[in-house]
Amino acid sequence: MALENHPMWRLPRHHLDQKEVHEHVHWVELFYDLIHVVIIFLLGNYLSDHLSVDGFFTFAVLFVAIWFAWADSSVFNSLYVSTDVKHRLIMSCQIVTAMVMAASIPHVTGKGWQYFALAYAANRLITAYLYHRTNRLGVETTKLARGVSRNFFLLAIVFATSAFVPAPYRYWLLGMGIVAIQLLYMVPKIGILENKRFLPRLGHMSERFALLLLIVVGEGFFKLVVTLSDKGIYKVDPSILVNFIFGGIAVFVQCWIYFDFVGNGKPKSQAKWTLVNWWLAHLFLMLSAIMIGVALAGEVKAGFWEPYPLKYGVIGCLGLASYLLCLLWIQFNIETRVAHRFATPKVRMVGVALALFTLAVLPHVPSIVGNLLWGSALISQIAIPVTRAYFTFIKEEQAQGL
Template identity: 60%
Template sequence: MALQDHPMWRKPQHHHDLDHAHEHVHWAELFYDLIHVVTIFLLGNYLSHHLDWHGFLVFTGVFIALWYAWGELSIFNSIYVSTDVWHRVIMCVMICTVMFMAASIPAIEGKGWTFFVLGFAANRAMLAALYFRAKRVNVTGRSMTSEKVRNFSLFAIVFAIIAFLPKPLAYWAFGIAMVATQAIYMIPGISVLRFERFAPRLGHLSERFALLTLIVLGEGFFKLVVTLSEKGIYKVSPDVLVNFVIGGVSMFVMCWIYFDFAGNAKPKDRKPATLVIWWLAHLVLMVCGVLVGVALAAEVKIGFWDPYPTDYAAIGCFGLAGYIAMLWVLRSIIEHRVASDFGRGDVRLFGIVLAIACFFIVPHVPALVANLIWGTALLSQIVVPVSRAWLTFRHE
């Protein structure tokens, strides 16, 4: 085997230039995902201690930044097959940038801010390096890679400057820069989606979405277990243990409905609008998944007859409504699935309305009743479609 053909030394190759490019995720990408287990847990902890509008806005902004750090690398790896030594070195550096961002989260409103934004700036610089390497060895797509190198290099400089701006100016500048990073994908005429070579392997990218969704929802289990272990499982009453199980079952059902109706599904076409909706719907879905996971941690803090904490109920009810809504959106832009024939709009609408109504009922009823209403909103999303499918297929 020639040296340049071995995975350890093979230069980045556009998947269009290969006879066969598999859709599966490389181990280095999975390792990159591991640090996001920590970031999401720390971010959930931050939200738990800042359950107000300010805390929610900070949580959302930080989550979006972390999600972009994950998502834009996933896009590169979906376009280019790259496994050589230098790619692995850059991936290692990128993992370190996210480590700095994660460690900064508990103090994000104070001295941690500078470290977080510098970590994000360095992450942008590493993405520029990846596209620069692709540019050198892929002559056909140099227009696209040149634009990506320029964009990521510029944003790396901008975010590095923002890290040292005085607050609150720094927050506004960071928000504007974040919007600008996404505008280059969405505004017709300047969008990189106009390039024919900007063509991710949709199977690979859908698998990446599915894996991160598992991590996001898995954090709900993590939060429940850690909260109960800190409280002392031997100290709580039986009704708290029942609530603990309710929380675990809820996170499992959320995984179930995602993978039955949207997980690992490719978009139905490559139109820019379809890809943008696919991208943004997954972002919102994952934000909502974290909200529900944090809200369910309150299950082990109360018994059947205690009122469910209103602040936790707010993020749990609206988080579930948003999660169901994004599944509804994804259904309209992904390839057809048989499951979607039974989980139609009426089921989604019922779940959304009941989840939102639950928030207004929570202050007036014990947690047992609130759990029953909220659980009905969630369980309806799988019980109704499965029942419909059974009634349809049992005669075939």
Template identity: 55%
Template structure:
């Protein structure tokens, strides 16, 4: 093997030009996800301590911009096969920028803002450099990486300026930077979405979404365990342990329905509309999963006959309904799989309707009843498809045997 063919020194190449591409996630990407474990946990804690419309709005904005930091690097790694030593050092630097942003979240409305914006500017600047490097080392069609590098460079400069402007004015300048990035992707005729080579490795991106979804849903376990630990496991009544188990089963069920019906699913076509829906539906899915995880942390604070805290109930019911709707959107744009026969839109709508019924009644019924209604909304998404599948497949096998 020549030196330039070794992964440590092999130049980055677009996956359409490379014979080294595959759909497997590289260990560097998995390590990059580790810092997002902490980031998502900190954002969930921020939401837990700011259960108001303003606090929720800040949380949503934080989640969206951090999620796009994750997505943009994942997209680059899906477009370009890049494992050399320079890329590894740049990935390590990206991790440091996310660490800086994460450490700033708790004080984002005060002194932390400048550090968050500066970290984000550095993060975007590294993405710009990655695309510039891909263009310089010999992309067979340099227009795409050239424009991507230009757009991220402009946005990085705007983010850097926003770091020196105190909130709330700095927020508006920062938002301008996000608009530049999104416009650079999506504007008709001039956005990079017009390039056919913007198409990532579909299996790779599907796996990236699935792995991050596991992290996002798994954060709910962190919140349940840490909340019970803080309350004191020896200080709670038996009914709290039942609520605790309900929370654990609920999180498992959320992962279950995703992986059975949408996880690792590739888009059914590569049209721009399909790709955008596939991407943004995963963003909404993960955002709602964090909301449900935060809402479930209240399970260990109450007994059967207490009223479920209303703010947590609102978060959990809206979160679950949005999660199910996002799942339906993803199902509609990925390749057909056998499970889709049994997880129909009617079942998803039943779960959404039960979520809103729970929200309407939660202030008037004990938590035992509220948990039962909310549980019907979620566990119906497992039980009904599984039951229908068992009956249908058993009937088909009986007909073949007969």
């Protein structure tokens, strides 16, 4: 067998240049996703320890920055099928940068900032090099790889510079760099999305989104289990154990409504703004999911008749309302499914209204009432569509039998 025919020595190739290409995620990409389990957990811990407007803003900026680093690397792997030895070694270096970012999160507003900023810059520099490599090898003959490589290289310098700039200017520099990346994708006529070769494997990207969503939502399990184990499961009263179980079910239902209605869904077209909406909706969906996961830690902090911890309740209610709106946003931008007949915008708005009503009454009712209201907002998103679908299909089956 010639070396170029073996995956470990085959040069990267744009998926449009291959006769046959699968949509599934390669194990190297899955391993890269693995480190994000730790990152999401530590981000959730940061938010839990800084339940304030400033704390939430810092958490949100960090999440957006890390998400875009993950997403840009994922886009490269979706465009160019890369499995050779050198690519694997490059990805191992990118994993190390993510490890350093994760370790710096607890102290990111202090002495950990330089470590985070430099690791983030290195991460983006590696993505720039991946594109540069395809251009240097002649894999990409258009200006796509060359342009993206140049953009990421220049922005890596910006991110590295932020490591040595005093607060608060360093945060603004980071934010401006993140915004610049997205503008370089979206700007009319000159943006990357205008290039005809910028066509990621949509099935591959939708699978990457689904896998990361599992990691992000699963952070809620971490929060519940770690919080209860720290308190001592043998010390709490039965009502807290009931709340604990309710929290676990809530995490499961979050995944259920994602995968039944939008998970692994491909955009309905290759139109630029359809792709942008699909992309951004997943970003805010995952941000909302972390908010819910952190809020669920409050389940083991109060019994039935105590008020739900207010700060946890606020991010939980707002997170759920945002999560449902993002599901609807994604639903509008993907191919139509049978399930969309029953998960209508009205159903989503019922859940949003219940979540916001829960937020309004939460300070004035015991946690058992708050849980019933919040749980109704979430579970209605499964109960209503499934019930409607059942009776609709029964009627259609009976009509066909006549």
